[in-house]
Amino acid sequence: xxxxxxxxxxxxxxxxxxxxxxxxxxxxxxxxxxxxxxxxxxxxxxxxxxxxxxxxxxxxxxxxxxxxxxxxxxxxxxxxxxxxxxxxxxxxxxxxxxxxxxxxxxxxxxxxxx
Amino acid sequence: xxxxxxxxxxxxxxxxxxxxxxxxxxxxxxxxxxxxxxxxxxxxxxxxxxxxxxxxxxxxxxxxxxxxxxxxxxxxxxxxxxxxxxxxxxxxxxxxxxxxxxxxxxxxxxxx
Numbered sequence: 327x328x329x330x331x332x333x334x335x336x337x338x339x340x341x342x343x344x345x346x347x348x349x350x351x352x353x354x355x356x357x358x359x360x361x362x363x364x365x366x367x368x369x370x371x372x373x374x375x376x377x378x379x380x381x382x383x384x385x386x387x388x389x390x391x392x393x394x395x396x397x398x399x400x401x402x403x404x405x406x407x408x409x410x411x412x413x414x415x416x417x418x419x420x421x422x423x424x425x426x427x428x429x430x431x432x433x434x435x436x437x438x439x440x
Numbered sequence: 441x442x443x444x445x446x447x448x449x450x451x452x453x454x455x456x457x458x459x460x461x462x463x464x465x466x467x468x469x470x471x472x473x474x475x476x477x478x479x480x481x482x483x484x485x486x487x488x489x490x491x492x493x494x495x496x497x498x499x500x501x502x503x504x505x506x507x508x509x510x511x512x513x514x515x516x517x518x519x520x521x522x523x524x525x526x527x528x529x530x531x532x533x534x535x536x537x538x539x540x541x542x543x544x545x546x547x548x549x550x551x552x
Contacts, residue, residue, distance in 0.1 A: 330483075357538045366449065368529060368544035369484070376538050384539070385441070416483050425533025426472040426491055429540060431483025 328353035330432035332417050337437045341409040347402045347435045349417030356422050358400040359429065362386055363414040372415075375400055376422065404437070411439040442467045444530050444543035452549045453520055461515040461546045463504070463530035472533040473497075473506055473513040477526045478545075484529055522550045 330351045339345045351358065357376050361369040361384075371384030373392035381392055391403040400417060414436050418429040447462040465473065472491045476484035488497035490506040490513065497504055502517045513530060530543040 359540070361542070366544060368446075369531075369542040371539065371541065374538060382537075382539070385541075418483070420538070422538060423533075425535050425538060425540065426489070427533075428474065428486040428489065429476075429484075431485070433481065433483050 328355075328430070330417055330419060330430060332415075332432035332435050334435060335433070337435055339404075339407040339437065339439050341407060341439060343407045343439075345404040345407055345437070347404075347415050347417075347437075349400045349402070349432060350398055351400075351417075351419040351430070352398065353419055353430060354397070355419035355430070356397070357420045357427075358394065359418040359420075360384075360390075360392060360400065360402045361416045361418065363416055363434070369416065372402065407437075407439040409439055411437065413437055442471065442532055442534055442539075442541045444532055444541055446530055446543040446546050448546045449544065450547045450549070452551065454551050455521055456519045457550075459515070459517040459520045459524075459548070461528055461530075461548070463513045463515065463543060465511050465513065465530075465532050467511075467532055467534070469535040470508075471535055473504075474531040474533070474540075475502065475504060475513075475515055476529040476531060476542075478529065479526050484527075487528075520548075520550050522552050524548060525550045 493508040
């Protein structure tokens, strides 16, 4: 078995601040994902990466940057936090499978912007 | 682009009731379809998947059948328990790449 660790669990930021969220997996999976979860809107894909140093934009990439410097880690940066923004960011990983493989998720980072 | 529509935002049932959560999809190719379940404070967990027309996926008493004709993958369970209270997500995998698209989720509450 493996685990996905997201840090921090809670993140409080100020409007306009650049904020970085980190994700580590020990499954040895090639593919990793960042999703944003808002109440009533489900999970929306921000970025994904199919291998080290690869980045693919999802449906919600504007306002975010991502980095996949190692196979085991995938970080997400909120480039300018929006006032009163509140969401949970979920990291996931999977083996490559042309869209047929299950995702394994971390427990999330909860963001609040003052 | 691809999309997943879950009709019900919230469902409230009593124990031993029959459950149906509707999921319809729109995709250009022939996607794989998934159900995930999320408990409070955790990330979503894979429930099951189906990859071809008429294939049935199932797990823990839940089941869904891939219907290409109606572009649907409805989740059903014959007799729900209080422990089934959670948020359920339908998702599709975009064949040809690794992109996975989720629906808005359905919050299921089971009264004892």
